[in-house]
Amino acid sequence: MLEAAVTALGQVLDPARLLIMLGGVLLGLALGVVPGLGGIVGLALLIPFTYHLDGYTAFALLLGMAAVTTVSDFIPAVLFGVPGTVGAAATVLDGHPLAKQGQVQRAFGAGYASSLAGGVFGALLLAVAIPVLRPIVLYLGSPELLAFCIFGLSMVAVLSGNAPLKGLTVASLGLMLSLIGSDPQTGTLRWTFGSLYLWDHLPLVPVTLGIFALPELADMAIARQGIIDLGARNPARKSSVWHGVADAGRNWWLVLRCSGLGALLGAVPGIGSAVIDWMAYAHALRTEKNTENFGKGDIRGLIAAESSNNAKEGGHLIPTIAFGMPAGASMALLLSAFMMHGFTPGPEMLTKHLDVTYTIIWTLTIAHIMGAVICLSASGLFARLATVRVGVLVPLVLAIIFLGAFDGSQSWGDLYSMVIFGAVGWAMKQLGWPRPPLILGLVLGSMFERYYFISNQIYGLRLFTRPVVAAVLLAALWVILGPSIKTFLRMSRQETQPAGRRRIPVFIHRFDHHTAFTLMFIGIAAVAAWAATAWDFDAKLMPLTACCAALCFGCLTLLQQMLSSREISAGEPDVRGMVDGPMLEAHALDLPGPVLRRRALRFFLWLAGVLGVAALIGLLPALFVLMLLLARLEFDESWRTSTILSVGMTLALWFVFGRIFATPWPLSVAGDFAPYLREVSGLL
């Protein structure tokens, strides 16, 4: 084995291969930075070029590229609150506040250090696990996958912070969203409103961008303030990259735990990158001490998310190599590249082609080192982006994420989804509703349904007798009930003391925007449930369960809001910081309510306007108009600046998305009306 490892290292260290790997790494970093683009499009782009390379070189290029997208996806997450890939959503939570406090460099340092540690750990785990790879993967059957889903869903309890009822409502809504589309059991089209777009389930990228990225941009636009909060508490405190690296070093045990978690969960097919970072985040939240700053710029939150996000790549490779079963879309592409070069994943990769497997491991390690070093040395450059004026920044980033979302499934639906979820996400942020449970529900819901039916048909109740299932379910139970039990014990101990906090008598609140928002959720759940009653039993079992849960938790939330003992407000101090309280407080202090609401409405009207204009004259021209007018009219940039930025960005987007990635632009009215224009420009 050692011999194979050394031979493989020799193969990888070939200078030509290293150079090609470096090229792959650079491309991967660039793709990771642009929201919506990621390893998958990169692989599609590169694979044709590897037809005539030898196998090892091809892997160096492809793996080098795919591995580091999760290193650089962190840059936009920290700077703009826009996750570069779906795996970086949890990074936004603490990374972006750090940037706002002027600690961009520190966040970068900690992020890259934990990325590197995570990536290397993932590769290491893969190397160590080689002899036991196949038995492990063979042992993980449908019941185990079902148990993992339930465990993932139990994290909702942690990620809801101090608003458990709201968290559960949101998670139930996420489950409902995940069930949209054609049902695997009966083929019933559930909640598709007759549109083909919703047949294959709601794509993750537009929803993630909507829920996490748009609210941050909206807040910047509303506050008329760039990334760095000029009134930041410690403007004098200088942050440096090395400070961040030291942070990661100090929290080495957390890095290790989250890397382990990421790598292990990465090996479980179906649990994609979109939830792994949240699970690591929840783990940190639950196990670390003094977590009151999580969500407000705690470096540990960032470290947890980044290390797990990078470790998962090694984990993903386990089922791919051992069984030819890709644990994600990018692995599926990689698999086709493997086969193209004559390596059939399966037992032979662990015996006859062991050196290939080690080549993969070395490539993964070296690519991560390259990626981290490049990012570290460029971090000064990126950090300067944090000082860009809001009037320049918001239009540019908006244009990018519109195209990023459109790349989700290249249809109008992606754009609508992003804007709708953006508005909902912004409202959730304002009104103190936790957003992560939505993503957990959305990713795990349909998987839960699949494996529930399979496990139930094959094993029935016997599934609970399987040791891994039982252990994982018990762990999930502990995640949910653990804190309550602890609190209960503590409270019963303290009961003898005179009550320090006397509750103000309950009184009934009037109807306001908080209750209206809750009522909207309840209404959606009720209508959805009504629509589902007509389906076959197998098709409606999960949707109705999710609807009922959403209705129950929604009504309880409403009750809590109307009968609470004190006013619930956006700025309510938040024990666990999951509700993004402090950022909202800042707005609440800066801006009077009407101004805030007016500007928010204007912002989302702009977005809706883009959709309208895009339908008329095509997406890219519409984005050009948006950038130009938004910068000029909304942010009072000069015509000259507005023109330069919008023309430059439009050309850049046209080149990247149109020329390199051959995006099929959505069809517009102008194009239907004048086919000649469509043909000439190719944009309409």
Added chain:
Amino acid sequence: MQERTWRRRGWVGLAAVALAALGLAPGTGRAADPTEKFYSGRSLNLVIGYSVGGGYDLYARLLSKYLGDHIPGKPSITPQSMPGAGSLKAVNYLYAAAPRDGSVFGTFGRTMPVEPLLGNAPFDARKLTWLGSITSDVSVCISWHTSPIKTFDDLIGKPSNLGGQGAGSDPDVFASTIKNLFGAKLKLVTGYPGSNEAALAMERGEVDGECGVSWSTLNISHPDWIRDNKINVLVQVALEKDPDLPNVPLLLDLAKDAEMRSVLKVIVANQTFARPFAAPPGLPDDRKAALRTAFEETMKDPAFLDDAKHLGLQVRPVSWQQIDQLMAEIYATPQDLLAKAKAAVGGTM
């Protein structure tokens, strides 16, 4: 430089084209004909009904690399992913929305052409401008070597669990067909996200086996299973037997009567056009002919064949004439037989 090229494009282009025409086809003496003029310097869009990375995508991207060389004017070809609704979105686009000038063509799932008959899609696949199919395929039912199900008779007579990949997928359609038409005791356990997951479930003994497995894909993804006799091939599903599998019964031959055979034929015909390519309906005749000829020539292009071999992709071309004829036959199936076929596949396809 750029500007100069543009200004002189007419002359230089004409000269180049004339030279090329002379060089390639001496004697014809043809200057730029309208077809060539249309395609020259243009980029054609190849719409792919699936996301990147699957079999259809791989075939399409390979074709896009070579097809342009065989079209007059040598246009470049840009593959575009248009995933959605199991490629129904792409078919709808080609059928109703795409420009009908020969600048767009596409590929989609093999079940799509019969979808209007067995499902409820609102188009007529006979009207598409068929270019051909890169290969025909044979789909097989397999079981793992440790399973008690060893033959087709076992599948009929003994209780078994077969893995499925969701209503309407090949494994589900063929398992339901065997269950409903042959009264098999099999149970369809559906919901596996894809063929890899279903294969792993079989390997770990969660299910006995699986139907609707593409024989050509199996040869690429698990050659060791075939070599080391890890699987039993129970039955093959297509209009004709695969040369590799002379001793495995063909489902069509097992039909009890002529009516059942006709019903089965509607269901299995799609294996013939396993990697179909088509342009929108109503193309101008010259461009229609140019695309079809180019497709035919590409299928014989040594460089194309070499690449396909390298990628492990099977090439057994099916011509547009064959597809047109088969379409006409299937679409002429009487309504009552179609209803039976619809019931046999489980209502969805």
